Amino acid sequence: MKINTEQRNGALVVHFKGEIDHSVTLEAREQLDELIDRGGFDYMVIDLRDISFMDSAGIGLIMGRYKKLRLDKKLLYLRNVTPPVDKILKISGLYKLVNVI
């Protein structure tokens, strides 16, 4: 999985590309946490347009970043959720915590 970021109007937009499973989450978590710690944004948006596969490891990754951002009183949003990822997000109840924009 690759992660690209851009900052726009107070948002840190994180673009995921590839497959999210347990083999990639540790590295992704470190990259994202470094960005969160660096700050300089008001809220984070994770763009899932180019995610070809995601299992519960992705749920853990998103949930963990939601919790970390919440400590800084910042919100996390998702964008461009594909149908297979939407199914996993619904099953896990993640939409109760994170909104799609």
Next chain:
Amino acid sequence: MENRMELIIAATSLNESFARATVGAFTAQLDPDIETLSDIKTAVSEAVTNAIVHGYDSDNEKDVVLKCAISDGTVTITVEDGGKGMSDPEKCQEDGFTTAADDERSGFGYTIMKSLMDEVTVVSEVGRGTVVTMKKKIR
């Protein structure tokens, strides 16, 4: 049509994508739609990840055995590990349950497997390992 295959993989997370892609390719002979194929691959990924992470603590010297059988338009997938096992498999299948909280495992692996497959059974014994069997009717 009847068919079967067996795959033995080292317990490393690098093999998660290989395992789900292989099961996906094997199941393709039943001509499932994209959504069904995605469901099966996701369920396999969850079961294989559990075997690697919880069964074997990611010890890549250990083997995970994956068996697939096709019969009467139904695919049956078995994921076996000879790892730690669980004292209370029912408890482990509850939403949000995880023994690896520090690792940010979401605890929704079994919930996802049960939601995506028609049938999921778990047999586990402490010190002997875990066998997860999943079925899905394709046509």
